[in-house]
């Protein structure tokens with residue numbers, strides 16, 4: 215299901231912020247009160263100066279206005295603080311929701327799209343870019359509103375006092391802006407470019423760390439490091455050049471805009487001298503004009519952040535609107551768990567020269583053992599992955615009973631199938647939690663029972679903290695064979711009626727292999743088993759052996775039948791026997 219792309223990135227952000235709009239509104243309201251409060255000291259000072267000039271009042275008059283100014287400052291600080299606390303709460307909730315949506319989206323996307331994108335790119339958007347929205351989202355709404363509203367109030371006040379001087383107090387702003395027009399115009403494109411170089415850097419570092427074993431093993435560190443170093447250098451160079459091109463206009467803008475006195479003083483003096491601007495008004499204008507530009511500059515600074523936010527939200531939208539595996543949400547009624555592939559063809563990429571599978575027909579009856587055999591790259595894993603629903607078929611259909619796989623929600627399919635890959639990913643958590651992933655509701659006793667059944671209880675108890683030992687990133691603290699057995703325990707706990715097993719070619723020391731074989735036979739007892747077999751001798755007893763060659767089913771039958779009927783199978787069997795005998 216391809217989701218509609220939001221036509222405006224900000225409307226996507228608004229959708230995520232909607233549940234917290236009460237909080238955002240409260241923060242804006244408090245910020246506005248804060249601004250009003252922040253103007254009080256200016257008015258108090260102006261009133262005092264005017265009083266001073268008129269020789270008005272005694273000490274109590276000045277103490278009163280000092281107290282009013284202090285109350286204004288205090289009110290401004292408290293209200294601004296309260297406002298940002300609320301806006302931060304709402305922002306973090308919004309960012310949490312965005313991240314949750316992104317991660318849940320990844321689970322609905324076809325594996326192909328995920329595999330074709332370096333994981334560093336997703337991490338860049340989900341972690342770093344989304345985090346980058348925080349300052350803008352939390353500060354922009356209250357502070358930008360306040361920063362615009364404050365000067366407007368001051369301007370109105372000045373305008374009422376003397377409209378000419380109100381306009382004079384703003385002259386530096388358009389003059390300064392002339393320098394910034396180009397910088398602001400190019401900002402969105404420049405920022406989008408910076409996101410791209412950032413993504414490249416992220417991908418390079420994730421790849422470097424992910425492949426560190428190969429890099430060390432093949433002494434490739436210099437070359438791989440070079441790729442990372444280039445990405446870092448590109449990133450630095452990009453920002454350097456960008457900043458260099460902005461430096462002068464920035465400096466001019468920030469020097470000119472706040473210099474309101476350069477216009478207010480001479481022009482005000484001219485009006486004062488010709489008698490059209492009385493001294494008290496002149497002084498009030500001088501004082502108030504000092505407070506008019508600062509907040510406007512803050513608001514202008516936010517326009518950069520808005521452009522940057524647009525780019526980030528665009529990236530989020532690109533992921534959220536990516537095509538999904540077409541699956542309904544309502545459970546399908548499956549009365550007969552027979553799996554049938556009907557004329558299935560599949561290509562990993564639209565422009566692939568050769569399809570990975572072509573016209574595959576295959577029926578897997580409940581409670582039987584089916585072995586997929588064939589040369590490397592023939593399409594065995596592809597068949598298994600399509601049945602597990604990782605990809606959608608390009609042509610033909612896969613049925614479970616009389617229900618098309620596309621009509622089965624991914625969650626339901628996943629509860630029907632346990633997929634035990636060759637090298638199963640373990641999460642950086644305890645052994646116990648890794649096994650419990652098979653069934654979140656399982657008790658500790660059930661987890662341990664599954665481990666016993668999978669033949670890994672003894673080795674787990676031998677670990678430093680037993681079941682509470684952490685397995686390291688991707689299970690790196692365990693051996694390949696141990697990881698395989700933990701994955702089998704996980705699948706046992708899940709107790710799905712269909713098991714797909716990518717038979718491990720590695721970890722074949724006899725003791726480990728026998729242990730794994732025993733665990734597998736306990737795992738699959740009474741279930742439908744589809745095994746991708748790399749060693750033919752392990753599957754000679756299967757109910758059916760499917761010989762896959764160049765993406766097609768070349769032959770199908772029992773071991774003896776295939777020996778009699780298929781030249782390729784005979785050759786593979788001879789080669790296998792030869793290796794075994796020679797071993």
Ligand SMILES: Nc1ncnc2c1ncn2[C@@H]1O[C@H](COP(=O)(O)OP(=O)(O)OP(=O)(O)O)[C@@H](O)[C@H]1O
Pocket residue numbers: 329562563570588589590591592593594595596597
């Ligand atoms: N993620 C992928 N993207 C693109 N092509 C792929 C992908 N995975 C596999 N292929 C290609 O699809 C074809 C079938 O691969 P598959 O992994 O199904 O073969 P296999 O029979 O399981 O091989 P092996 O026994 O070596 O594991 C191969 O040509 C392979 O290069």
